[in-house]
Every structure is written in C-alpha cells, then in structure tokens.
Amino acid sequence: MAMKIGTGEFNDRVGTGIKDSFMRGAVSSAQERFQSRRLSAAEELGNWEDWRSHGEEIRQHVLENLDYYLYQLSENVSKRGGHVFFAQTAEEASEYIKNVVEKKEAKKIVKSKSMVTEEINLNAALEEAGCDVIETDLGEYILQVDDHEPPSHIVVPALHKNRQQIRDVFKEKHGYDKSDEPEELALHAREKLRQEYLNADVGITGCNFAIAETGSVTLVTNEGNADLVMALPKTQITVMGMERLVPTFEEMEVLVSLLTRSAVGQKLTSYITTVTGPKEEGDVDGPEEFHLVVVDNGRSGILGGEFQSVLQCIRCAACVNACPVYRHVGGHSYGSIYSGPIGAVLSPLLGGYDDFKELPYASTLCGACTEACPVKIPLHELLHKHRQVIVEKEGRAPVSEKLLMKAYAFGASSPSLFKFATKIAPTVTSPFTDGDKITKGPGPLKAWTNIRDFPAPNKENFRDWFKNRPKGGAN
Amino acid sequence: MKVTLFATCMVDLFQGNVGKATVEVLERLGCEIDFPEAQTCCGQPAYNSGYVEETKAAMKKMIQAFEHAEYIVCPSGSCAYFFKEYPHVFKDDPVWKPKAQALADKTYEFTQFIVEVLKVKDVGARLNGKATYHTSCHMTRLLGVKEPPMELLKHVKGLEFTELPNKEQCCGFGGTFAVKMPDISEQMVDEKVEHVEETGAEYLVGADAACLMNIGGRINREGKNIKVMHIAEVLNSR
Numbered sequence: 091m092a093m094k095i096g097t098g099e100f101n102d103r104v105g106t107g108i109k110d111s112f113m114r115g116a117v118s119s120a121q122e123r124f125q126s127r128r129l130s131a132a133e134e135l136g137n138w139e140d141w142r143s144h145g146e147e148i149r150q151h152v153l154e155n156l157d158y159y160l161y162q163l164s165e166n167v168s169k170r171g172g173h174v175f176f177a178q179t180a181e182e183a184s185e186y187i188k189n190v191v192e193k194k195e196a197k198k199i200v201k202s203k204s205m206v207t208e209e210i211n212l213n214a215a216l217e218e219a220g221c222d223v224i225e226t227d228l229g230e231y232i233l234q235v236d237d238h239e240p241p242s243h244i245v246v247p248a249l250h251k252n253r254q255q256i257r258d259v260f261k262e263k264h265g266y267d268k269s270d271e272p273e274e275l276a277l278h279a280r281e282k283l284r285q286e287y288l289n290a291d292v293g294i295t296g297c298n299f300a301i302a303e304t305g306s307v308t309l310v311t312n313e314g315n316a317d318l319v320m321a322l323p324k325t326q327i328t329v330m331g332m333e334r335l336v337p338t339f340e341e342m343e344v345l346v347s348l349l350t351r352s353a354v355g356q357k358l359t360s361y362i363t364t365v366t367g368p369k370e371e372g373d374v375d376g377p378e379e380f381h382l383v384v385v386d387n388g389r390s391g392i393l394g395g396e397f398q399s400v401l402q403c404i405r406c407a408a409c410v411n412a413c414p415v416y417r418h419v420g421g422h423s424y425g426s427i428y429s430g431p432i433g434a435v436l437s438p439l440l441g442g443y444d445d446f447k448e449l450p451y452a453s454t455l456c457g458a459c460t461e462a463c464p465v466k467i468p469l470h471e472l473l474h475k476h477r478q479v480i481v482e483k484e485g486r487a488p489v490s491e492k493l494l495m496k497a498y499a500f501g502a503s504s505p506s507l508f509k510f511a512t513k514i515a516p517t518v519t520s521p522f523t524d525g526d527k528i529t530k531g532p533g534p535l536k537a538w539t540n541i542r543d544f545p546a547p548n549k550e551n552f553r554d555w556f557k558n559r560p561k562g563g564a565n
Numbered sequence: 566m567k568v569t570l571f572a573t574c575m576v577d578l579f580q581g582n583v584g585k586a587t588v589e590v591l592e593r594l595g596c597e598i599d600f601p602e603a604q605t606c607c608g609q610p611a612y613n614s615g616y617v618e619e620t621k622a623a624m625k626k627m628i629q630a631f632e633h634a635e636y637i638v639c640p641s642g643s644c645a646y647f648f649k650e651y652p653h654v655f656k657d658d659p660v661w662k663p664k665a666q667a668l669a670d671k672t673y674e675f676t677q678f679i680v681e682v683l684k685v686k687d688v689g690a691r692l693n694g695k696a697t698y699h700t701s702c703h704m705t706r707l708l709g710v711k712e713p714p715m716e717l718l719k720h721v722k723g724l725e726f727t728e729l730p731n732k733e734q735c736c737g738f739g740g741t742f743a744v745k746m747p748d749i750s751e752q753m754v755d756e757k758v759e760h761v762e763e764t765g766a767e768y769l770v771g772a773d774a775a776c777l778m779n780i781g782g783r784i785n786r787e788g789k790n791i792k793v794m795h796i797a798e799v800l801n802s803r
C-alpha cells in the first residue's frame with residue numbers, strides 16, 4: 091500500500107465517510123476513550139507542559155543535528171555487525187529489502203506494525219517477489235485478512251471497525267464461529283499467528299526510535315508481537331523514517347513516556363523492545379542477520395524549511411484522537427495512510443499537492459491538535475502554511491475564491507469603503523432577507539444557508555447608534 | 566478608564582445588538598468608550614484561507630486605526646486573538662513589527678478585560694433561566710482565556726449554569742471552512758447542537774459572535790427552542 095489510498099475525489103470520500111454510521115460510532119467512542127485516558131495519564135505524570143517542552147527540545151535538537159546522529163547510528167549498527175542502507179526513495183527502500191529477502195530465499199515474512207513500510211508500499215513489492223507476508227499486529231492483521239484494507243489510524247489501524255465487524259471478517263475468511271468478545275477475537279488471531287512466527291524466514295519491523303549512541307532500535311507495542319518478530323526469524327529488517335532517532339537511551343525514555351501516554355494513555359505499554367544489531371555469542375535469541383533501512387522519501391526536502399517541525403512527530407496520534415474533523419469523516423477520507431491533522435500536514439509534503447491539496451483545508455484551525463501534540467508541533471499553523479503555499483506559491487486556489495478574497499481584502503483595507511458597506515448592506519441584501527435572517531443566500535453564502543440561517547445585516551447601523559446613543563450608560 | 570472598542574466586522578455588519586451590549590456594560594462599569602471609525606475587519610477570513618500578503622494592507626489599516634488606544638477591547642475571542650497574531654505576521658518587517666506588537670499588547674477580549682483589568686466579577690446582571698456555555702476554540706486554546714467568562718456568568722443572578730458536554734469541541738465554523746467543507750461543518754455543528762439540547766438549557770451563551778452565528782443559525786433553522794446569546798448580552802440583562 092503506498093501512501094495514497096482509496097480512489098475518487100476527496101469530497102466523495104468524505105461523503106462516504108459521513109454516511110458510514112458504524113465507522114463514526116467506532117471512531118467517536120475511541121476518540122473519547124483515548125482522549126480521557128491521555129488527559130489523566132498526563133495529569134498523573136505532573137508537569138505535563140515541562141515534559142512537552144523537553145520532548146520538543148529533544149526532537150528539535152535531533153533535527154538540527156540529523157546528519158551527525160544518522161552517521162553515529164549507522165557507524166554503531168555496522169560495528170555490531172548490522173547492515174545499514176540509506177534509501178532516498180520508496181522504490182529504493184523496497185528494492186533493497188526485496189533483494190535481501192530474495193538472497194535469503196525467504197518464503198514467509200512476519201511483520202510488526204509499521205507506517206513507513208506502508209508508505210514505501212513494501213508488502214506489494216514482497217508479494218510480487220512471491221513471498222507470503224503476514225502482519226502480526228492485531229489491527230493490521232484484521233485489515234490484511236479483510237482483503238488488505240488500508241489503515242484508518244496511525245496507531246490503531248482498524249479503529250474504524252467495531253468488534254461485530256471484526257467478528258464478521260474472521261467468520262467470512264476463516265470460518266470463525268466464536269463471539270465478538272475482544273478476548274476471543276484476539277485469541278483467534280493469536281492462534282493463527284503463533285505458527286507463522288515459527289515458520290517465518292524474515293522478520294520486518296518499523297522503528298519507534300533508533301538510538302544513535304548504541305545503534306539500537308526500539309519498538310513500543312502492547313501485544314508483544316514486535317518482540318517475536320525480532321526474536322524468532324533468522325533475518326531481521328528494520329525500516330525507519332530518517333528522522334526517527336534519538337541521541338541516547340536517556341532521551342528515548344523521555345520520548346517513550348510521552349508516546350505511550352499520548353497514544354493510549356498508559357504509563358508504559360506492555361512491551362518496549364530494543365534490539366542492538368544481530369545476535370552475538372551468548373545471546374539466547376535474536377536474528378543472525380540485521381538490516382536497518384533508513385528511508386528518506388521526501389523527508390530531507392522538509393528539513394531546513396518552514397515545515398521542518400512536522401519531522402518532530404513521534405506518531406502518537408494524539409492529534410488524530412483530538413481532531414473534530416477526523417471524528418466525523420474517519421481516516422479513509424483523507425486518502426492517505428497518514429490521516430488526521432498529522433496526515434493533513436505530512437501527506438502533501440511527502441506525496442505532493444496533486445493528490446493531497448484538499449487536506450490542509452480539512453480543518454477549522456481550532457487548534458485541538460496543537461494542544462494535544464506531546465512534542466509541540468504547531469499543527470494548525472502548519473495547515474495554515476500549506477494554504478498559504480497553495481495560494482501564493484502554487485497558485486492553485488480556485489479563481490472564484492481568489493476574486494472573493496481580493497474583493498474582501500480591498501474592502502477591509504479601505505475604511506471609507508467598509509463604512510459605506512455597513513450602510514448599504516441592508517439594502518443590498520434585502521432581496522435575500524426574510525425578517526432578521528437570510529435563508530437562501532447567493533454565491534458562497536449558499537453553502538452556509540443550505541443548512542443554517544445567516545443573520546440579516548443590522549437594521550439600525552451600529553456606528554450611527556453609537557454616535558447618537560444617550561451617553562453615560564443605559565441605566 | 567478610556568476604552569477603545571474593536572467591534573469586529575461581525576458586529577459592525579450583523580450583530581449590532583452584541584456591540585450595543587458591549588458598550589453598555591463597559592459604560593456601566595465606568596469606562597469611557599471610543600470607537601475609531603477607521604476600523605474594518607481584522608483580516609482573519611482571508612488570512613486563514615492562505616491569502617497572507619493580500620491581508621497585510623487591511624491589517625496595517627487596523628494598526629493605524631487603533632494606534633492611539635490605551636486599551637483595546639473586543640467582544641470576540643477569535644478577533645482579539647488575531648490582533649495578538651499581528652506581530653507574528655509582521656515578524657520580518659522592521660517598521661510594522663513594533664507597531665503590531667504595541668497593538669497586540671493592549672488588546673483584551675471583553676470578559677478578560679472586565680475580570681483582569683477592571684477586576685470586576687459581578688457586573689450586577691440578572692437573567693432568569695438555565696444556561697450553558699460554548700468555549701470557543703480560538704478564545705480558549707489560542708488566546709488562553711478560559712476562566713473570565715465562567716467567573717462572570719457565575720455572578721449573574723437568577724442564572725442556573727450547566728456545563729456543555731464535550732465543551733471544548735469545535736462547533737464547525739472555522740471561517741471559510743463552513744462554506745468550503747459544508748458537509749463536514751454540518752456534522753460538527755449538528756453534534757454541537759445535540760450537546761446543547763442534552764443540557765436542557767434555555768440559553769446558549771458564548772463569547773464569540775462567529776461561533777454563535779454558526780450554532781445559532783443551525784438552531785434556528787431546526788426550529789429549536791434555545792435562545793442564543795452573546796455573553797455581553799447576558800451581562801447587560803437586568
């Protein structure tokens with residue numbers, strides 16, 4: 091699955107999303123659950139704002155010195171006998187991984203959840219090479235069984251499905267005949283997956299944080315599946331976005347604290363797995379061969395520019411869980427594997443405006459995302475910046491909008507014209523007014539009045555009232 | 566105390582009643598109000614849509630219109646916040662940056678001004694009935710004004726207050742968002758109206774005329790029996 095998902099126009103996808111009451115029920119209840127857990131986990135930690143500032147500093151420091159830390163990381167992975175590959179594009183990354191897999195004559199591959207492997211369309215490349223690829227994260231597994239449905243959330247990929255729907259997927263594809271209790275569903279998946287781990291030739295993981303000083307990679311999961319993906323197969327390939335690293339274990343701890351609290355409202359997740367290179371003498375488990383694939387795929391183009399702060403992201407989805415737009419349209423409406431506010435900022439940067447030009451407008455700029463972000467990315471400002479680029483640099487705004495905005499800007503910059511407008515507004519709008527309201531507006535007002543009333547202009551001019559009022563209060 | 570009113574274009578054009586209430590409450594509290602005739606609109610609609618350069622001329626006019634002011638008071642959290650954004654917009658302009666900063670520094674949202682500058686919590690208002698309050702996004706998250714409207718409402722005699730479920734959730738206005746993404750906006754405002762109804766309140770109060778125009782517009786269209794009031798109107802009731 092590449093970054094772009096689904097077909098059709100943005101508005102059509104939104105229309106489909108809005109009509110899907112199952113999805114919307116699942117999304118809004120999940121949002122509320124995650125939000126309240128996140129808030130209490132933050133409160134329990136205390137000094138949340140200080141933690142956020144600390145997280146922001148760490149991420150900014152890494153981005154400012156990214157070349158240094160990437161070099162250090164790659165030196166340390168190599169020293170431990172691992173292989174490092176820097177992939178400039180998605181294709182280069184997939185190609186490299188495909189080659190490793192082919193060299194190993196691998197048939198079966200187990201994967202733990204990873205957004206960057208979705209971004210580079212890895213599964214398709216591996217399946218093309220004749221491999222059987224199995225997703226081991228429960229959510230990803232459900233989607234894979236359900237004819238490779240794309241993820242709708244960066245942390246909980248099957249968030250849009252309720253448990254009855256999950257039961258139905260298992261029933262249809264596996265003949266599952268048990269209940270829709272989460273425990274039973276999980277048990278079914280676990281039974282199916284156990285055997286796969288043992289038979290797998292290669293394990294592929296994403297990476298929450300790589301640690302430059304030691305050459306380690308860390309994965310944070312609740313299911314322990316990443317643990318097995320790393321421990322059992324002989325060859326391990328870890329794929330990471332080029333910005334996903336920290337200097338030392340100390341910073342990793344800070345960011346993991348922020349991540350688990352922001353993502354699921356937990357102090358810690360059940361599993362935090364760290365692997366440092368291939369298995370050494372005396373190690374009980376671990377891969378014999380270790381590859382680290384560092385993916386650029388557009389990231390270095392973001393570095394140093396006005397959108398750099400988006401690379402601070404630790405993919406916790408707190409912004410997604412706080413977003414009132416995501417709440418109503420769901421993840422698939424965004425047409426990108428990266429949905430919600432982070433997706434609306436990141437997708438146009440990595441995938442271009444052609445496919446994702448509507449996303450920066452899918453926000454009221456309410457700031458709920460910015461407030462939720464544990465590493466203080468000013469998401470709503472970045473959404474606004476995209477709009478500015480679309481209008482001023484790309485010149486992609488519709489002509490009608492441009493004219494309207496020009497007229498508005500002209501009126502607002504001319505006090506006499508504006509004052510005149512306050513005087514003539516009632517007359518100009520009188521054909522549309524109905525008492526104190528407008529119910530069928532012309533032009534852009536139509537979209538407004540289709541569902542709600544618009545106030546009619548002041549009958550008594552406010553400025554005149556102000557001048558002529560009895561002074562000294564209205565007692 | 567001399568107060569310069571930044572009425573906002575919404576009030577100037579559509580919500581004169583909110584402007585009147587703002588003036589009357591402040592005068593009753595002993596303020597002397599001045600209204601610069603050269604004021605227009607803060608520029609937010611075009612700015613937020615990405616037309617930054619186009620908007621700067623309007624912003625400069627606003628800076629000039631309010632240059633003489635000691636305190637600028639505005640009955641809209643969002644527009645007050647946007648004045649505070651001006652220095653950020655002119656950050657690379659050595660001439661306009663300091664002027665923008667001066668404007669930002671003396672700007673207050675209406676309830677914030679009453680509570681923080683005038684140090685008044687009870688304005689002597691009375692309104693009988695049950696009310697709930699919508700915390701507008703820009704006012705609370707970006708301007709950071711959360712407590713003042715609550716303090717003031719608490720002291721309105723006869724008013725029974727009930728909290729709005731999911732109160733911090735956006736109402737779906739978002740300036741041009743409401744007409745650019747009307748389907749999503751509709752879902753958002755509908756959820757807001759549902760929550761208002763759940764409270765059983767007779768009054769929906771807010772401190773931002775734009776959000777109220779959105780929620781109120783939907784409430785009226787649906788023929789619901791809930792009265793939408795700007796907080797200035799509540800504080801002006803007696």
Ligand code: SF4
Pocket residue numbers: 352402403404405406407408409410432462463464465466467469
């Ligand atoms: S942008 Fe911030 S809140 Fe959103 S996923 Fe990234 S780190 Fe989390």
